Structure formats: C-alpha cells, structure tokens
Amino acid sequence: MSAPRLRVAVAGGGWAGCAAALDLTRQGHHVTLFEAARILGGRARGVDVRGLALDNGQHILLGAYRDCLRLMQQVGVDLDTALLRLPVQMRYPDNGDGMDFVAPRLPAPLHLVLALLRARGLARADKLALARLNSAAKWMGWQLDDDCSVSELLERFDQTPRLIRLMWRPLCIAALNTPPERASANVFLAVLRDSLGARRRAASDMLLPRLAMGALFPEPAGAWLDNHGGAVRLGVKVAAVAQDGDGWRLALTGAGGAVEERFDAVVLATPALQSAALLAPLPGMAALATQLAGFDYEPIVTCYLQYAPATRLDLPFYALEDDPAKGRWGQFVFDRGQLDASQCGLLAVVVSAAGDAGDLSREDLAAAIGAQLAHDLQHPGLANPAWTQVITEKRATFSCTPGLARPDVNTPHPGLVLAGDYTASDYPATLETAVRSGLAAATAIRLQRALPREKRSLSHSRGAAPGNSIQ
Helix, strand or coil: CCCCCCEEEEECCEHHHHHHHHHHHHCCCEEEEEECCCCCECCCCEEEECCEEEECCCCCEECCCHHHHHHHHHCCCCHHHHEEEECCEEECCCCCCCCEEECCCCCCCHHHHHHHHHCECCCHHHHHHHHHHHHHHHHCCCCCCCCCEHHHHHHHCCCCHHHHHHHHHHHHHHHHCCCCCCCEHHHHHHHHHCCCCCCCHHHHCEEEECCCHHHHCHHHHHHHHHHCCCEEEECEEEEEEEEECCEEEEEEEECCEEEEEEECEEEECCCHHHHHHHHCCCCCCHHHHHHHHCCCEEEEEEEEEECCCCCCCCCCEEECCCEHHHCECCCEEEEHHHCCHHHCCEEEEEECCCCHHHHCCHHHHHHHHHHHHHHHCCCHHHHCCCEEEEEEEEEEEECCCCCCCCCCCECCCCCEEECCCCCCCCCCCCHHHHHHHHHHHHHHHHHHHHCCHHHHHHHHHHCCCCCCCCC
C-alpha cells in the first residue's frame, strides 16, 4: 500500500527550501513553497546592479558538492555551461610575496603530490608541514576526539607561519567564514577530507558559477515545481504556525492580506532566527527555539568594481593577502568577464568574516579595495573604477566555532521539521549543507508519515539528540 499524498508547506525559498520542495514533490506529495521575498534563493540569490545580473555574494562551489550538482541537473541546468571547472588551487598575483599552488589534472592523490612539489613561493619546510598535516589528518580519520580551534590544530602539527598565512588561514575563512582563532578544527578537517583528501580528483575541483546564483538553482527549481504539480508563492510570508489536529495551520501574510491554510506537514526552511520565532509559541519548543536564537553570525562583503571592458586578469581568480590594519580587506578577486562575456571589465572582491569591514563606509571600503588591487596586480588604473557596488550579507553564516551544537532536522512535533545550513552536519554553512538539510527534512517527513500515528508520537517524544550529523 502506497503512502498517502500529503499537503506539505515549505516555508522559505532558499537553497534548503527548494531542495526540500523538490524531493517532496518527487515523493508524490502536493507541495506549496512560500517565500516572503519576490525571488527565490535566500542568501544565495541573484541581484540586479546597473542592468547586470549579479549575485548578492560571489561564490565558489566544490566538486564534492554532489547533492547540489545532482539537483541542478534534475531541474535542467547544464553543469558544463553553468560552471567553470578549475583544478584546486591557491594562486596569488605574481608580483607579490604570495605562492602559486595548482593541481594538475591527474588521479588523486597524485595531483596533490605534484602540486606540492611544483608549488612556487613555498620553502621546503612549508611543503613538509603541509604534507605532515595531510598525513596526520588521514591517520586520524579527519576528525579530532576533542574539537578545538583551527589555530590550535595548525600549531599542534607545526604548520609554518608562511603556510598558515598563505594557505590555511584563507582556506579556513573562505570555507567556514570564521577566523581560524575561533573556527572549528573538526569542521575544517571535514572540508579538507572531502576536497583535498578526497579519493576522486574531481571532488577537489573548484567550480565558479557562470550564471547568477538564482539562475544556477533556485529559479529553475521553482519552474520545475510549477511543471510537476507543486506551487510557488512569492511575496507570501509564514507569520505563524499552529497545530491543527494531526496537521498544521499556517497564518500567511502577503499582498492579498492575511489568510490561514491547513497542511499535513511543514518544513521550516526559514533563517534560524525566524524559525525560532515561529517555534517559540508552540508547546515543548522552548529549548529548541532558544538554541536557534542563540547562534552568532559572521558577515560576508562582496565588492564589485567596474573597469574598462578590456580590463582582464591573467587568471579567472586570484587569492589576495588581507591585512585590515594596513587597509587590505580583499581575500579573493574574481574576473567576472571570464565567467560571463557580458560582464567584461567587472571584478568581484570577497571579504569573508567581514566584521571589522563593517566599520567602514561603502565608499571607503571600495576605495581601499581598489587601492589593494592596484598594488597587488601592479595596475595603477585599478584604483579608479568607473563605479563600485558593495553588497553586505550581515548574517551570511553562523560562526562555526568548536563544539557548536546544531539541531537535528526533526523537532519534538511530528510533521514539523527544520531545514537550513545551520542544522546538524559536519560541514560549515555552505550551499551543499543547505541542500543536504532540505533533502534530510523531506526524508524525515516521509519516515514520520510511514509510521502509525501512535508510534509517530512515541518516536518524537524520545527525540533526536542535537548535534547528530546528517549524512
């Protein structure tokens, strides 16, 4: 006997919500996806800047993002067209005191061995330190028994100051959006495990989006839902959630006013703070709501700088050495013209863990970044862009600190589950984490509804311990 077709509401049209809605629709359920904004994508969405289709933040995906890539293909995205695939690399401009590390397209782990041997800008001691950490991490199974900061991990395995400055620190900030002094070593090791330590070379590849983030997944996901029996309702906010017998009643607000609708199950794919506010009035949810409201956050700034169309970098992107005390804020610069021919001359500079950058005005930050580019790339004209646009995501990700407790997708109430990059995972707050949590939320609803009602209630009264990983 097949499971009954449920009416499921997914609150939140970010990457987690879109993934949950897709999977539930594939299971045969009638899904309605609610998004308070007028576009899908959440914190990884497209924006219009002076007629250009840009992003609210420049992203890099990894070849290890198997669920992201699979769902993109499911909704009709051609990965070869949508993404520029590059071998794993950490390359600084030639004129500075950086390094040049790029892996050849050879089977793993040979590609990393040769990359290390050929790396320029690293002394023998630096290369031996990198090899030592990689070997020790493999021996430990890429996990510490007791979590600590990334800085403590690097000190424990005698990483050289130069290697920390040019390799480990920028990788940690880019992947976890948390400075190594405060970042979780275990989460950092998990990222290294599935990229540099992966058995498939392609898993370590860096994937640069050629499309705006909305067109990369959320928008085609919305179109897929419309064509497969789902419903996407933009500009509609879930204002409250209440139990209604064996289901849930949602209070909805939007341009049409305030209405209520009943659903058999609900996926809360809203940001953690918003989910906490929705859960707090429900019985038995106080502890979970407090946990969700207790996350600390890190901002990410992306600065777009437009130059003459003939302006072009030698590579699609470079690492930059930041030093806020010296007015150096940029950590990576991307040549958007090499990703999209309509954006020639446009550079995007990323500042992760950008708390201190928030003390500057947008104009001063853009000017400092322009001066940094002019110096590092030995191109004085880069100090004077035609125009700039600074976009700040103040709560881009949670602070990924050691031993941080993250909630399971299940809540104490059957039929009400969570989805978001903050849920339990050994990954940081990435697009892949968000997508995996959405898939886990859809699976949780399927498993819950497969149980008789009395067993369902018993199962949730026992609960799942916060912090269990979603695999």
